[in-house]
């Protein structure tokens with residue numbers, strides 16, 4: 001095989017075959033082809049796309065670059081969920097214990113923050129003592145014992161994605177439907193769950209901002225699930241404003257605990273209940289209506305909250321010791337009006353600048369930093385009202401950027417729907 005010919009073929013917008021795709025992935029993992037060659041191929045894919053067959057072969061080659069976790073020794077259906085990433089997206093922290101409290105096994109591998117979007121593992125590690133580096137044996141033992149686990153993807157799971165994602169991150173090749181679909185689905189399929197619920201974010205703060213393209217991504221991932229014999233559904237959900245009240249690792253863990261205590265932000269609670277209902281419906285093979293009843297009961301009875309505490313403590317964390325920032329201060333509105341829009345990407349970038357995520361791969365995260373958003377789309381703001389409370393350690397945010405992120409108008413905005421559609 002000749003990698004130059006493969007790159008030129010995709011550059012000429014021709015369909016690649018299974019052997020060409022498999023060769024490119026394997027040769028890259030083995031170091032036979034260079035970063036320059038792979039990034040050239042990735043850019044050609046970004047520009048000319050890939051059809052479903054090509055994306056299937058890419059996903060398959062990526063899965064086969066590493067191990068597949070065998071969960072067959074665990075009784076019952078195992079369900080997994082994944083979000084394509086957003087600002088303030090702490091749904092996994094809330095959904096997983098709800099689903100486990102309903103008696104459905106949850107086996108999840110999660111990632112760390114990417115760019116301006118956060119990652120579940122970084123969030124969980126803001127709980128002192130929490131261990132995310134579980135071995136495969138520990139992972140399986142925990143599901144058998146308490147019905148819920150969330151650990152970091154190991155080096156043996158889809159090594160091709162680890163290497164390709166790092167390259168995509170620095171070569172402007174993240175925003176591509178076939179590349180995102182194969183990256184996410186290879187990890188989900190290798191993690192071994194029987195059924196998968198995907199939360200595909202759309203809107204200004206999402207990786208894919210355009211609605212039609214988000215639909216294409218969702219459809220492609222659902223089709224890939226089907227081709228690999230794993231029932232997969234995708235919800236297309238809004239990411240035009242931060243999800244919930246907080247951005248930043250430990251603030252989001254605290255918000256998840258408030259939500260599990262029944263006193264969370266309504267939009268976040270509604271989304272978590274919906275995703276959890278789909279997971280329970282698929283896990284127990286019951287109607288969505290019956291699943292919703294069970295999910296609401298798990299939340300109101302506090303069984304989900306107790307399951308979260310059990311899960312955290314099983315992985316070594318102490319729920320009473322969540323890392324905190326050193327200082328905080330309020331940013332006040334300098335005008336009156338209804339909040340019409342919030343630039344959540346700008347807010348997330350400000351959080352990133354305080355250390356909530358990594359700008360360079362090896363940066364150390366400051367778990368306590370971030371912001372709590374006090375006004376949401378549709379709320380009325382008077383001059384002098386608190387828009388956000390900033391939590392910081394050494395570096396504050398640019399207050400002006402935060403003020404500019406809130407667009408006010410004299411008329412009340414309806415805001416954005418929470419869930420646009422579900423692809424089954």
Ligand code: URA
Pocket residue numbers: 084085111165174179180181183184207
């Ligand atoms: N999340 C992933 O795991 N991969 C992508 O390509 C994008 C989001």
